[in-house]
Amino acid sequence: MNTTAATTTDWNALDNASFRATVREFFEKHFPGEWRYPQRRLRWSEIGPWYLKLSEKGWVAPSWPTQYGGMGLSPEKLIIFIEEQERWGVARAPDMGITMVGPLLINHGNEAQRAYYLPKIIAGEHIWCQGYSEPNSGSDLASLRTEAVVDGDDFIVNGQKTWTTLAQDATHIFLLVRTDKSAKKQEGISFLLADMTTPGITVRPIRNIAGSEDFCEVFLENVRVPRTSIVGELNKGWTIAKALLGFERIFLGSPKQSQYALARVREAGQRLGLFEDTGFVDRYTKLALDVADLGALYGRFIEQVKRGETLGPDVSMLKLFATETYSRLADLLVDVMGSSGGTPGSTALPGGKTDALTTFYNARPATIYGGSNEVQRNILAASVLKLPS
Amino acid sequence: MTTTHDSERAEQLTLLRESALSFAAKASPLHRARALRQQTPGFDRQFWAALAEQGWTGLLVSEKMGGYEQGFAEMAEVVAALATQVAPEPVVPVLVFAGRLLAHAVPSDLATRLLTEMAEGRTLPAVAWQEDITGAKDRTDQAATRLERQADALLLNGSKRHVRPGAGADGYIVSATGPGGLALVWVPADTADLTVTSQPLADGSYAAQLDFNNVRLPASHLLAEGPNAVAALTRAYDETLVSTSVELLALVRGMLSMTQDYLRTRVQFGKPIGTFQSLQHRAVDLLLQQELTASIVTQALALLDSPDSDASARSAMASRVKSRASDAGLQVAREAVQLHGAIGVTDEYDLGLYLQRALVLAAWLGNGSQQRRRYADLTQNATEQEHA
Ligand SMILES: Cc1cc2nc3c(=O)[nH]c(=O)nc-3n(C[C@H](O)[C@H](O)[C@H](O)COP(=O)(O)OP(=O)(O)OC[C@H]3O[C@@H](n4cnc5c(N)ncnc54)[C@H](O)[C@@H]3O)c2cc1C
Numbered sequence: 001m002n003t004t005a006a007t008t009t010d011w012n013a014l015d016n017a018s019f020r021a022t023v024r025e026f027f028e029k030h031f032p033g034e035w036r037y038p039q040r041r042l043r044w045s046e047i048g049p050w051y052l053k054l055s056e057k058g059w060v061a062p063s064w065p066t067q068y069g070g071m072g073l074s075p076e077k078l079i080i081f082i083e084e085q086e087r088w089g090v091a092r093a094p095d096m097g098i099t100m101v102g103p104l105l106i107n108h109g110n111e112a113q114r115a116y117y118l119p120k121i122i123a124g125e126h127i128w129c130q131g132y133s134e135p136n137s138g139s140d141l142a143s144l145r146t147e148a149v150v151d152g153d154d155f156i157v158n159g160q161k162t163w164t165t166l167a168q169d170a171t172h173i174f175l176l177v178r179t180d181k182s183a184k185k186q187e188g189i190s191f192l193l194a195d196m197t198t199p200g201i202t203v204r205p206i207r208n209i210a211g212s213e214d215f216c217e218v219f220l221e222n223v224r225v226p227r228t229s230i231v232g233e234l235n236k237g238w239t240i241a242k243a244l245l246g247f248e249r250i251f252l253g254s255p256k257q258s259q260y261a262l263a264r265v266r267e268a269g270q271r272l273g274l275f276e277d278t279g280f281v282d283r284y285t286k287l288a289l290d291v292a293d294l295g296a297l298y299g300r301f302i303e304q305v306k307r308g309e310t311l312g313p314d315v316s317m318l319k320l321f322a323t324e325t326y327s328r329l330a331d332l333l334v335d336v337m338g339s340s341g342g343t344p345g346s347t348a349l350p351g352g353k354t355d356a357l358t359t360f361y362n363a364r365p366a367t368i369y370g371g372s373n374e375v376q377r378n379i380l381a382a383s384v385l386k387l388p389s
Numbered sequence: 390m391t392t393t394h395d396s397e398r399a400e401q402l403t404l405l406r407e408s409a410l411s412f413a414a415k416a417s418p419l420h421r422a423r424a425l426r427q428q429t430p431g432f433d434r435q436f437w438a439a440l441a442e443q444g445w446t447g448l449l450v451s452e453k454m455g456g457y458e459q460g461f462a463e464m465a466e467v468v469a470a471l472a473t474q475v476a477p478e479p480v481v482p483v484l485v486f487a488g489r490l491l492a493h494a495v496p497s498d499l500a501t502r503l504l505t506e507m508a509e510g511r512t513l514p515a516v517a518w519q520e521d522i523t524g525a526k527d528r529t530d531q532a533a534t535r536l537e538r539q540a541d542a543l544l545l546n547g548s549k550r551h552v553r554p555g556a557g558a559d560g561y562i563v564s565a566t567g568p569g570g571l572a573l574v575w576v577p578a579d580t581a582d583l584t585v586t587s588q589p590l591a592d593g594s595y596a597a598q599l600d601f602n603n604v605r606l607p608a609s610h611l612l613a614e615g616p617n618a619v620a621a622l623t624r625a626y627d628e629t630l631v632s633t634s635v636e637l638l639a640l641v642r643g644m645l646s647m648t649q650d651y652l653r654t655r656v657q658f659g660k661p662i663g664t665f666q667s668l669q670h671r672a673v674d675l676l677l678q679q680e681l682t683a684s685i686v687t688q689a690l691a692l693l694d695s696p697d698s699d700a701s702a703r704s705a706m707a708s709r710v711k712s713r714a715s716d717a718g719l720q721v722a723r724e725a726v727q728l729h730g731a732i733g734v735t736d737e738y739d740l741g742l743y744l745q746r747a748l749v750l751a752a753w754l755g756n757g758s759q760q761r762r763r764y765a766d767l768t769q770n771a772t773e774q775e776h777a
Pocket of ligand 1: 132135139
């Protein structure tokens with residue numbers, strides 16, 4: 001069978017160039033062209049087939065150890081894999097199971113949990129969403145109030161999660177819940193896994209300003225979750241959730257999104273003859289250099305990862321500069337569209353279409369999720385500059 | 390003497406502001422604006438009739454034509470009150486842009502009739518002058534659309550873009566180049582061989598593209614021609630830039646006020662997020678943009694209302710204020726979203742109504758950069774003349 005063949009390949013034994021070539025060839029040949037560089041999160045109905053194709057190839061979990069069905073890539077090879085994905089504009093499938101639940105169970109779960117969940121994630125049978133944020137707990141996540149109370153062999157969960165990306169497509173949700181109200185806020189939190197079909201779970205999609213339903217509210221009303229679904233120890237969920245912030249954080253600061261936006265600005269500039277215009281050329285070049293220098297900053301952190309070093313709090317700089325450069329590019333794109341700058345969707349320019357507002361809309365959440373840029377600045381001020389609080 | 394007059398006017402303006410704000414808040418709650426999005430024509434003709442009943446459709450129109458002959462400062466109170474509620478009615482495009490253009494085209498009989506009907510709220514004229522996809526190449530003294538005269542008829546060929554309202558207009562004042570130079574022609578919406586393509590805008594309203602394919606019109610539909618036409622279009626355009634800035638300012642105020650409330654009430658880490666100094670400073674920066682815009686808007690309105698303002702000063706001022714207001718509108722929109730966090734990017738939260746309208750108005754008739762270019766052109770010429 002295909003899968004067995006794939007999982008037995010020792011990818012790390014390949015030299016980097018051949019590994020890159022292998023990955024590139026597969027993406028170029030098999031990734032559906034219509035979903036390259038999507039400008040919104042794709043739904044399972046759209047990108048599910050790709051997930052299944054990767055699964056069949058044995059490539060759906062590049063970072064997991066081979067014993068669990070992953071590719072077992074070293075950090076260096078994993079970076080190549082991700083670089084090739086980005087290079088070809090391969091869309092993200094709902095990958096919370098791969099990037100979060102898998103590593104979590106591998107490091108903190110028990111044998112039974114690994115045996116049950118991991119193969120189903122690999123197979124694309126379980127699609128996960130992340131139930132952390134609540135209406136009153138965003139940046140201050142540790143204040144969360146969704147509560148789980150022990151009742152016989154179950155927890156009974158009550159509360160509400162929100163901004164849950166693609167919950168409407170998920171079969172499972174991983175939750176941070178409060179299990180001890182008397183403890184200090186970080187110390188009374190546990191990590192639970194729940195099946196979305198459990199009675200008492202209701203999902204309401206939320207439309208965003210771009211008009212798509214990328215995230216949802218998840219209501220939990222007397223939801224019975226078996227006690228066996230807790231990951232790690234009772235009241236130790238916060239530590240586990242924190243530990244999940246591995247080196248993948250670096251990808252929030254990838255220059256890819258900005259490079260893509262810069263290409264759109266360049267294209268629009270050419271179509272409109274703006275490279276004759278020194279005012280535009282100055283603004284464009286300033287941003288082009290920002291994007292290039294972001295690449296240099298990113299490269300520094302990538303080297304660190306390749307050397308197997310752990311990333312420090314200074315990696316927050318990447319997210320700041322990446323998302324804010326992207327936002328400035330979106331502004332320039334809207335700006336060059338002039339009187340068409342308030343028109344959503346594609347506008348036909350001489351030589352091709354440009355969609356400025358989608359970039360503008362995408363730039364808004366980028367500075368909010370994954371730890372808002374204000375929170376990242378707080379981290380840098382405190383942990384890198386060591387300023388007093 | 391002047392001071393008594395000024396203080397009387399100020400008092401009247403305050404009264405008008407109060408009544409316009411209370412009317413708008415009552416008759417146009419935000420959910421009305423929300424419900425009309427993407428529902429052609431994108432606004433409510435009955436609401437328009439209510440505006441007419443208030444006398445506001447005739448505010449700028451001369452008394453001879455059934456109007457109230459008020460100034461731009463008065464109009465601004467009504468415009469701002471409606472913009473505060475993100476009301477979708479095309480008040481500025483119709484009453485200021487088309488209305489003023491018609492007023493400048495008087496003594497044309499047709500202009501007089503249209504203006505009278507507009508003041509009564511019966512006719513909604515729109516201006517169709519832009520042709521370029523980004524507007525960068527559009528100028529108020531030129532048009533690629535061609536006008537030919539044939540015996541007793543006019544023949545139009547060409548295309549127009551960025552026409553607001555993009556649906557629901559009763560006719561269009563179209564700029565075209567003819568034998569007598571730039572011409573302004575009235576084209577009723579139901580004219581044969583005119584194609585109107587409505588394009589949805591970010592705020593759920595519409596802009597139109599008009600295509601004229603040998604459109605025939607009676608000779609009486611020529612509203613103005615030559616230097617008069619250029620002067621009329623330029624003046625109405627400038628007056629519209631200022632009035633659009635009034636709308637943008639109202640949106641800025643709305644967004645900053647929502648953000649202020651949110652900073653006061655949203656609690657994270659055990660305190661209102663407005664206690665975080667980094668956010669306080671950001672809010673103050675928005676206040677600064679709001680007040681810069683407000684100051685320049687006030688000056689611009691006074692200039693429009695002064696009987697002896699000259700055309701080039703008006704144009705420079707109009708571009709200057711639209712540049713500030715467009716950029717402030719976008720900056721405040723972006724920052725307001727950021728300061729709200731995730732709720733700010735949702736469609737159901739009302740901030741989005743303001744943001745989408747700000748996107749539309751910042752772009753309409755030329756965004757910040759485009760207005761700065763025009764300003765530079767206008768003022769450089771002026772300096773050259775001074776030095777000559
Ligand atoms: C598109 C998108 C997808 C998301 N997907 C998920 C998901 O799948 N699962 C999930 O659990 N969550 C998800 N989130 C939620 C995300 O994690 C939160 O939006 C984020 O933590 C910020 O919280 P908040 O939105 O409540 O904003 P708040 O925390 O209320 O912040 C409001 C404003 O205050 C600022 N602020 C807050 N605290 C401070 C401080 N101490 N100092 C200075 N400024 C401060 C913020 O930066 C922001 O500007 C998603 C969010 C978005 C936008």
